[in-house]
Amino acid sequence: MRYGMNPHQQAEVISGGPRILNGEPSMINYLDALNAAALAQEADAYTGHPAAASFKHVSPAGAAVAGEIDDTAARTWNVPASASGSLLSAYVRARDADPKSSFGDVVALSRPVDLETAEFLSTVICDALIAPGFEPGAADVLGRKRGGRFLLFETDPTATPPARERRDVLGVALEQDRDTADLAAALPDGLDPAVRTDALVGMATARYTQSNSVVLVEDGSAIGIGAGQQNRVDCVRLAGAKARIWWLRRHRSVDALPRIEGMKRQDRLNWQIRFAGHEMTRGQLADFTTLFGAEAAARYDDQTWRDAWMQELRGITLVSDGFLPFRDNVEHAAEFGVSTIVEPGGSTRTAEVAAAAHEYGIAHVQTGLRLFHH
Template identity: 70%
Template structure:
């Protein structure tokens, strides 16, 4: 490999893995690519729709099924609207969920990369793509990105990972069954979980399975628009996911979409300003810069909170999936502020009754699956990596 987790760590791939068609991966590139492809492959199988994920640091920044591209997404990325069932539509929706986090991501697609998707990938900052195939001429286009350093992985969509996975940690060798629980079977039959709501729940469960715990995933209309991961307190995951949902939604407000266009400003810079503006997250110095760029009227609107709350109150139909049980009712109360209409969680805590009561009070459908989806293993079982000079493999 190019290096291990960090540049000062040597590493090598000694078994398995996807085919590298371009570039020289590091250990993290492999981990992101393998886990991302596992997610989109599973989401596609569960729903029958093309799926895409934007992966960073062994968790998804966004994940989505192919579907309609809204006006904000089309404006942001400067694209001609693709077909609703295309892999490009899936990736646009995935990247638009949390576009600051997706900067420099690994792109995973559940179906072969076509020319339209390859052309788009050449215009954004991303480090790698993994897919089960590439249409004629596409590979040559992708190999030109980043002067040949862009990573291209070809996944084997027929590969079945081993039933057991192993990890060595500081001299201890741990083996466990791979998490292969049937997500569709765990989701109970419920008339309130019909159609798109069920698809959202399944996508959220698949995303949670490949997100570092603790995690919650907020999904709307086939796109995971807010993912809170890796927090010790579950309520912080809910709040983090909720804040991302809020920014995603506020980016659709006319005042954010219609910020003046600044000549020479790069797309990502404009997007970053829109996100800071929408989320009310500027430092004092950034507020001064913002005023100089976009005018005093935009600065005054930034400081006015009422329009954000009025717009956020219009958000509805969000499904929240938790990889572990919600321990207290405050999780529900925070979720309710961001348009959550359905909560999917394992249930079974000492206070699940209180959580159920809170959901009822807020008009939220509460569904218990009995299935926990914790993820603390950071590598795919099909790949073993070895740091040279160490006697154990590293996960």
């Protein structure tokens, strides 16, 4: 490998791994690519739709199956609405969930890369792509990215990972069964098909997200991922904060900010995120006023439009990789338009959590399946 976790650490691949078509990966590139590919493949297998994941530091910034590219995403990423339902739509939706975090990501696609998707990927800042094949011309387009250093991994879609996983930690060798639990079988019969799809996308995402984790899903897209927190309620709040910004970016106050000639797409996105989330420093607010004008700046401290717009966010599915220990998780979830909670259940307070869900009009689904990932 180019290096291990850090440039001062040497590293090598002992055995196995995807084929490298281009570039020289580091250890983090490998970990991101392998986990991202597994997530995308599972989401596709469980839903029957092309899937994509956007990975950073061994957790997804976004994940989605193919679906509608809404007007905001179409304008942001300069893709036609006619691409809805395609492999490209899966990645656009995954990247658009948290574009601040997806900057410089590892991309995973569940199906062979077509030329349209390859050409789009050549226009965004990403570090690597892993996929089960490439249609004619697609690998050539991507091989020229980053001055010819763009990482391309190709998986073998017929390969089956070993049944056991092993790792060495400070001289201690650890081994366990690979997590192959059937996500679909853990869900009860009778779920609305759209909710079932969202639950499966959320569960596949949680399975490959650093625990503790909570995933908020809307229309087959993970719009808020709270990863790697030491307590469950912080996961809910973090996932909710990300989903909130995703939704506020669709309000005209954010989406229609004046376009600044010469401003790069990511810079515009970062300003929109700061504006939507009300998270500017004093210096940033001064720069924002200079760039976008006093009228836009006057709306920055006005919470009225944010509060009113958040009332329109509904039908969100929350998936938790572990049981919800207290009712405050439900109370926070209700603030972000959650209508269905999917969790393992089985804690001493699950009855209290279920009662809170009923109080807020939220369907409470217990799977009995924990999905921790480290």
